[in-house]
Amino acid sequence: MIGKLKGLVDSIQKDHLILDVNGVGYVVFASSRTLAMASIGEAMSLLIDTHVREDHIHLFGFSGVEEQRWFRLLTSVQGVGARVGMAILSTCSADQLTMAIAAQDKAPIQQTDGVGPKLATRIVTELKDKVGSMATDKETVVAFTKSQKADAQQSADQDAVSALINLGYGRTEAFTAVMSAKRRDEKADVSSLIRLALQELAA
Secondary structure, three states, rough: OEEEEEEEEEEOOOOOOEEEEEEEEEEEEEOOHHHHHOOOEEEEEEEEEEEEEOOOEEEEEEEEHHHHHHHHHHOOOOOOOOOHHHHHHHHOOHHHHHHHHHOOOOOOHHHOOOOHHHHHHHHHHHHHOHHHHOOOOOOHHHHHHHHHHOOOHHHHHHHHHHHHHHHOOHHEEEEEHHHHHHHHOOOOOHHHHHHHHHHHHHH
């Protein structure tokens, strides 16, 4: 089982690169974000997930542990294969995925080729309880978690998010702004949350 490869980038294609490791060229599939970091002739180190099937062996490469963890989490959802998981990582950054799932907003994920409404809904639903462990913005996720523990406050949060959506903001954008507002005032009512969230959005 290959866990990591380090070598020179031989060539770069749309969804993969060839990494020359001591004269052996490995075809490594990667997200567009990882591929954008590669330069032909330059050294590159990639974490590797090896997928073995009867008819092929595919290597999937990641620039860091966070991207690899997200790939494994995404592919744990029924209907999300390795190629689709990699495509999602090309469409959404780790932070975007975290906030979209926390906000239960399927729209950003649905922008990925091959991901329809049903699959996007399944992803945000099945991963909503796991998003906290993946978050880089711990304060925002803590605010989100606290909001689920008090029905009255949860209702205020949802009303504030809905109000921002009605003003034309995207669901994830609105959710992020409201959670940021909660960090400033955990006991804020709906009108205060909206005011503070609008300040966040304006900034």
